[in-house]
Amino acid sequence: MEKITVITADVIGSRAAGMRADYLSSTLAGFSSPALLVPFSVSRGDELQGIMAGWLPFPQLVRKLRWHCRPLGLRIGIGIGYFQGELGTDPWKLNGPAFFRARQALEAIGASKEPATQVVTGQSALDALVNSAWLLLDTVVSRWTGGQWEAVMAYEEAGTMAAAADVLGVATQNVQKRCKAAHWNQVRQAEQGLGKLEELARSLHPEQGECSGVTQKTVKGEDQ
DSSP states (O other): EEEEEEEEEEEEHHHTTOOOOTHHHHHHHTOOOOEEEEEEEEEETEEEEEEEESSSOHHHHHHHHHHHHTTTTTEEEEEEEEOOOOOOOOOOOOOOOOHHHHHHHHHHHEEEEEOEEEEEOOOOOHHHHHHHHHHHHHHTTTTHHHHHHHHHHHHHHHHHHHHHHHHHOOOHHHHHHHHHHTTHHHHHHEEEEEEEHHHHHHHHOOTTOOOSSOHHHTTOOOOO
């Protein structure tokens, strides 16, 4: 059985805005990450889904996805669990606990008009802890201006403030000010902490040694 993280999301206000059925697909074109086992694909015109290896090893992917999809706002549900069988190129044709939990997480967000993230691991106490951290992250990131988004993403990619400034064509001090206003150091630290989810799960339940406690018998019993 393979440990996976399923990310399922929908676009906020897509129907009210009359978004074209192919708009999200074209928006996602070119988005990739080495963390993805199965790339994101679109269903129903305004929902997307992709699969990461492991249990939330790269929480930064959520922020990168939000950046790539701007100005679209996303509600994002994350499900963590096991998968047995072959992972094909279309995540919508797959099922199992992680897919079920991703849908459960997305439904828990409800009809939020603000970008939001929810995680379901199968352990309620762990979910409460992780989702509290993500609530704070979403609150901070949702307030980023366009300039702050650009500075944060350029700095992360370039590695230095000076290199990011060259990319953006602005003064180094401007990149520094934007990253500080975005609370980038705190956001980065929070994301790194969320990346230790499996380590945390094992410390809470050393007798299981696993995050969700899913057995082979339950993998076949839950659908998306």
